[in-house]
Structure formats: structure tokens, C-alpha cells
Amino acid sequence: MTAHQLILKQRAELLAVLCGGGSAEPLDCVLDLLLACEVLVWEDYLSIRVLPEEQKAGLCFGKECAVLGKNRPDTATLTLLADRPVLVRKLRDNIDGALNALLTTGCFTIKDCDAVQLPVYTPSQQVRRLLDQVRFKGETAAKTLLQYLEQTETTRPNPEDKENHLSANCLLYQKKLRSSVAAQSHSLSTYGGTGRFSLDDIYTDGLLEVMDGSGETLTLGLEDVVGPLGTLNEDADTVLVSGEAGSGKSTLLQRLHLLWAREALLTNTFLLFPFSCRKLNSEHRELSLKELLFLHCCWPDRGQDEVFQFILDHPNLALFTFDGLDEFKQGFTDEERHCCPTKQVPIPILLFNLLQGTLMKGVMKVATSRPQAVGSSLKHYLRKEVLLKGFSPGGIDCYVKKHHSDPAMARRVIESLQANTVLLSLCHIPVFCWIVTKCHQELLGGQDVIPQTITDVYLLVLQHFFQRKSPQPQGVLGKAWLEEHLDTVLKLGQLALEGLEASCYVFSGYELQRNGLTEQDVSLGFLIYCNDLSVTDCKRYEFLHITLQCFFAALYVVLNRNSDRSAVSRLFQAQYRQLSGLSQRCLGHCIDSSVEEVESHVTETPNLQITAQFVSGLLSQRHHNLLLECCPIAVRERKVKQVVKSLSKGMQRHFKSIPRPVEGEKKSMHAMPSFVWLIKCIYEMQDNSIARDTMAKLDVEHLKLTYCNIGPVECTALAYVLKYLRNPVGLQLDNNSVGDVGAEQLLPCLHICHSLYLRNNNISDEGIRKLLENGMKCESFQKIALFNNNLTDACTQHFALLLKSKQNFLSLRLGNNNITSQGAEQLAEGLSYNQSLQFLGLWGNKIGDRGAEALAAALKNSTTLIWLSLVDNGVGSAGACALAKLISQSKTLEQLWLNKNCISREGVECLIEALKINSSVKEVWLRGNNLSPEEEEELSKQESRLTF
């Protein structure tokens, strides 16, 4: 009997099996198989899917399936089809992870995920919807899914191995921990009240970087935070994620937690224990490690000792996270060693020993902190330091689109940001991006003051929250809105300031009451309930974000009529007390009475700096009208004077630190840590005369601000202040995160820069275009260094134009970018018209022979070129021969760098011939080319100026 006949014969029974029991599952399984064997074509399958259930029974199946032995399909889409029956089983328990992978790569939208996860579907049906949707999205989505499957397969520890020694109690505890971590990390606190967004809906990847051993910057994905990439110290188990306030550190940890809870990431981690340092501050008991884990995360319902023993025995299966190390009251020290997991000790000892690895060696730890708060003693124990640099320009767009489900609204917000690049640069910091997006109505509705400073942005959010609760029709606030809410603002301000001074960021109901805060005040939304895993009886509150606490503290300093007269000066001076304290500590001096004072300042300083920045902003003339009725004019003016004096004094300290120039060298200033902060305070004041007066006293030729965490926001402030320098400077901003937006922010001070050093700053062609368009018009602008950015051939036409039009331009360094022969040809076009360039560096590009030939031809007639580097550019003998012609004609060239190319004997011989008739060239570097040691020896004998 043929298969066909067999089916016909058993039709009734088959129908009963396939459609009986009210479940579509048996039929769906058969459909999976038929699809996999190509018996059923996709169109048929789709038409079956829309059939009413009972009609599906009328199907007739073709040939027998033969999945085995078939050739592997050659596209990802077909692979998914061929493996469909297996995949349905595999993905059933892992749908969240798969969806997340598709979501984060942009293959799926939130809507797609929701459609897959409709609660009416069983898990298997959800997988089938997922597979259908992936097929519909195309090959990239299919590849992403396959990659995800491969990853989970390789990273997932063999369950049999692990489960061999996993007792039921451990598994039960893992389940409990997973579900409490999931519940805790499911939504963002800043969206807490609205209930509109889950973390999935709004999470946008930030820029993560790590410096490897050779000083190269690597970009990381979320999964790499705990991974091996960028590891500097194999013996250490603590990864530090550092970033400025609001750069998204807590959110990043939260995302890690959520993905772990769903088994979508960190699949090798069996137990994850999340801690918040601000909450640990209020733990005054002495605790053992066991108590810390179980009290602050969750208790095992059964077998506590067994679960704890499991953790001790398998440290490699546990991960501890500590959010906000900078908010921990006590600065890190490694003075007291403790390694006993059952002994009770004060929390700081427990925490510091965990971070060092003295206690629970082998448990991976991830801690977050602001960069200023990490001292050298902690750095010693770090496996690696990952820098979180906020959103990229693309990230900002992506975030706005996620926030506004209405695409037209998202577009309007993005357009308004692009029209106000200062605001756009602020949006690189996620917390500002959140405010700007949240307050879009106020922004788009046209404000009296177009937001330019972070104070403007925080006033916007203040207004927004009051408006939300306003009893007025449509929530319109009057001009005197701040005065109307002054009482609440002052109460919140006092709580905030006292908190900051005591490194306290979590408040009890009692503390709120003591400050006179009512339920109504709390309901405004500036304070939120603490999201806490540990079980406590009383409610605790915190400000929506630490920067908001600083803002309220600043409002209090400015608006409180009863504050003592020196409150403002004290706030500014606190920075110096701390700095001098720190430097003394770094020098190893012991200052007995003040040790504790110094330690606690470490946590306060960044917050007090932000507060001082807000105080400067609030006292700006721009907000004069808003503050008019809240604060007597005389008091306000006194405070303004105090701020101006403090800023001026602060700058003086820096200027005094400038060493006398060594003879023959430029007078240069290396910025000290608070220089950028002072500049930001001056910017907040938005008063040209203050900026001018401060800068008038700065007399340097070179200003060095390398590794200073300078992003677009800092560039705005720098340009605002530096534009008033009396004489041109070299501005060295190497190794920061200027980016294209930051480069654009620098334009106002370009006329005062004779040199601009922007090595390693994530700048691309677009940023360069804007920079050069302006640079061309600046008489003083003569040098630019752009080593290690994202430049391609698309930017070389702008350099060509600059070289043509600026006959006093001296130095162009474009090393380690992506310039090919085409780009070199464009550059050559500009060079052939230039008679000023002395230094040209193209190290580490890909210009090849063609590029070298073009450059050599263009530079032949140069009467100024002194130094040329084409190291590591794929230049062969043809290129070298072309360069030989340049040598034979040049009267100025002194150094030619050709290391790491593929020049052979023939090319070197050309160079030697040319050198015979050239007396200006002093050195030609040829290390790492296609020559044997014997050839090198022989050729160097022929010409001593060659270096192999």
C-alpha cells in the first residue's frame, strides 16, 4: 500500500488524532514537519494558517518526510524552515531571549514581539509565530536568530553537568531569585509613575568602551561587560563600569539583571545578586556574607545552608553587582582584610573585601561608579574598566523613537533637537535625553528661554512635573509658577542638600515628615519609592535621579532666605578642600584628624560639583524673572557676586599651576580635574562678560585636556569660554569623546585655536566637514591631528579644499583612519596647490601604491614639506619609486617614514638613487618591509640615511 493510500484509509483516525482534544498542537507539529521537508510550500502553509481550525482537517499530505540525509540549505531562512520541528522544541523555553536578540539588533519591533507573545498562544505556538515573523522579515532576521541559537548552545553550560550537583533547593532558589530580579528590573524608575514603559520598550544601547593593554580603545556590547574583552588583570574579578552622572550606569546594570533573569544573557551565571550601594549605606548592622546575600537579595525558602554552601563551592557560577560605588559613604580602602564568609563584619569591610577578591575569590563582580570616585587603590583590583559614554547620535534618535510611539511626534522632537545642537549635545547623556524627550511639549510649544544649559533643562522638568499636577485647565502654569510652588521646592531642596552633605540618597518616611513634606508633595513625582529586593517594613524614598537631588539642593541654596551668608562660597570651596585632601593622600601623607573627612568628601564631590553648576545656572541673568518674586534682588545679587568670585578664584588656582616654560618649549597648561567643572559653571551663567574676564588672565600657548571625559556637553562649555582667550592656543583634546556633535560645538572657539588635537575621539567625515568649513575661514588655524577617528575617503575632499585655500596651513595628521588610494588622490589634488604644509601624516591607512604615487607627484613641487609618514599603508616598490622622485626634487623634506609597508629591494634601490642627489633628507625609515636581513644590511651600507 502506498503512503497515499494508507492515509486515505486512516483518514478518520488521523483526523481524530490531529484535531481532537481541542488543541491545534498535533496539527501544527505535522505542519512543521511538512514545511521542513518541503512537502508544503510556504504559500500553502499561510493559507492553511488562516483556515478555520476545522477545515485544516481536510488536508491531504504528500510524500513521506525525509528530513535526514537532506543537503543543508544554503540560506538562513531555509535552514530555519528545515529545522523547524527541532526549533519549536528548542526555543519553547527561551522565547524571551530570542525576541530580545531580534529586538536589540533591530530586526523586530516591540510590536512584533507583542504579536508573538500574545497570551492566547501556547509557548510552541509563540515559537511558530516567531519563526513565521522571522521568515517574513528576511534573511538578516533569520541569521540573527541562528546566531542567537548558536550562542546559547555554546555558552550554556551543559545542563547535565551542572544539574548533577544542583539540588532541588538550589534550583528552587534560583527560580525565586530570577523572579525577584525580573520584577525589580522590569521597569525604569524614571518612568515609574507613568507605567507606560517597560525596560524592554525603552532600553537603548549606550556607547561602551574599554582600553586594552596596548592603549587601543575597543567598543563593547552589553554581553562583553562581563566577558574577556579588554581584560587587563586576569587575577582580578571586579569589572568597573564608569560614567558620568546620568550616563546610564544603573540602567545598564538593570538591563543585565533583566536579561539574566530571563536567561537571555549571562547564561553561565547560575545566581546573580544585585546590590545598590546607596541602599547598603543604610545597613548599619554587622553582617556575614550569607546574611548580606540573603537579606539584601532574597531568602531561600528551603535549604539555606545548602544553597549557601553551593555558592561557596561554585564561585564561578555567581555574579554580584554593586550599583553606585561612588554613592557608598566610605571611600574604598584595602586596609582591613577579611575572608571568612560566616563572620559578621561591618558592611564596608564586607564590600571592600568582595571587590578585592579577598572574600569569595572567583565570584565575578560588576560595580558602577562615576570616574572621579575611583581612586588608585581600587584600580589595583580591577579586572578591567569599562567606560559608559552615553548615547551615540544614532542612539538619541533611537531613544526618541522608542519614547514616542507616534512617529510624527518622534520626528518633530528629532528635528527640534537638530535645530538646537546645544540641546542635541546634552542628549548624549541619557538622563538629559530622558528629560528633553519627556518635556517635548514644553520644548516644542516655544519657551521664553530656548534651553541651552543643563539648568534650563532641569527647570523644564520642574515645570513639567508641576504642570502635570496643576489644577488649572489644561495644566497651564502661570509666569510665577516657581513662586507658587516655592514652599514645596524649599522643603524638597532642604532634604536634598542635607542628604548630599551626608552622602544620603535614601530617605525614610520620618525624614520626609521632619522636613514637612506631605503626601501631596511626594505625589508630584520628584521622589519615588525605593525599588528594593530586601524586605523592610518601612517605605523608603529617593529622588528620581541623583542629578535631580543636586538640582533641588541648588534651588535651596539659591532660594532659601534664611541660609547663612556663606552657603554659596562654601559649596564652591568644598571642591578645593577635597582636592587638596586627595592630593595629600596620594602623596602618602597622613593627616590623622582629617582622614575620615577626606574619605567622605570623595563621595560628595561630584554631587556638590553638579550642585554648584546648577547654582551658577539658577543665578544666571536668564532666570532673573523667574526668581524675581522668590528671592529678594539684593540677596540674589550677593549670591551672584559670590559665585563669580569663587569661579574667578578657582581659575586663578589653575593659572598659578602653570609652570614656567622650558626654554624653546611652549607655555602650556595641563588641566587639573576641576578645570572642566569650572568652565561648565561659567557656561551655566551664560554671561559673556564673566567668561571674558576669566579668560583674559589666562596666558598659555597650549592647553592640554587629554583623558578628561570631554563629550559634546563639555565642548559646548569649552568653546563658550575659550573663545575669549586673548591669544591663539593649541587645544589638545586627545582621548576624549568629542564625536561629530562635539566637533560642531567647538566651532565658536576655532578662530582662537592655532592647533587642534583630536586624536581618538570618534569623529567621522560629517564632523570634519563642519570643522573644516569653518576652519578654512580662521586665519590662525594651522594644525590638526586626527589620529584614530572614523575618517574615510569622504572627508579628503574637504582637506583638499582647506589645503588649496589656506596657504598658511602647516600640519595635517590623519593616521589610523580608513583612507584609501582614492582619498589620497583627492588629498593630492589639494596638496598640489599648497605651498605651506610642513607635516603630513597618514600612518595606518590604506593608500597603497596608487595613493603614494599621487601624493608624491603632488608634493614634488612643495617648497615647505619637512616630514611625511606613510607607515603601514600597503605601499610597495612602485610607490617607493614614485617617492624617490619626490626625494630627488625636494629641497625641504627631512624625514620620510615608510615602515611596515611591502617595499622590496627594487623600491629601496630607487630611493638610494634619489638620495644621492638630495642633501636635505636626514632619515628614511624602512623597518618591516619585504627585505631579507642580508638585503637590509647590504642596502644600509650603500646609504646610511636608511634605517631598517
Ligand code: ADP
Ligand atoms: P547613572 O546610573 O549613570 O546615573 P541612570 O542609569 O540612572 O544613570 O540613567 C538615568 C536615566 O536616563 C534613566 O532613568 C533613564 O530614564 C535614562 N537612561 C539611561 N540609560 C538608558 C538606556 N540605556 N536606555 C534608555 N534610557 C536610559
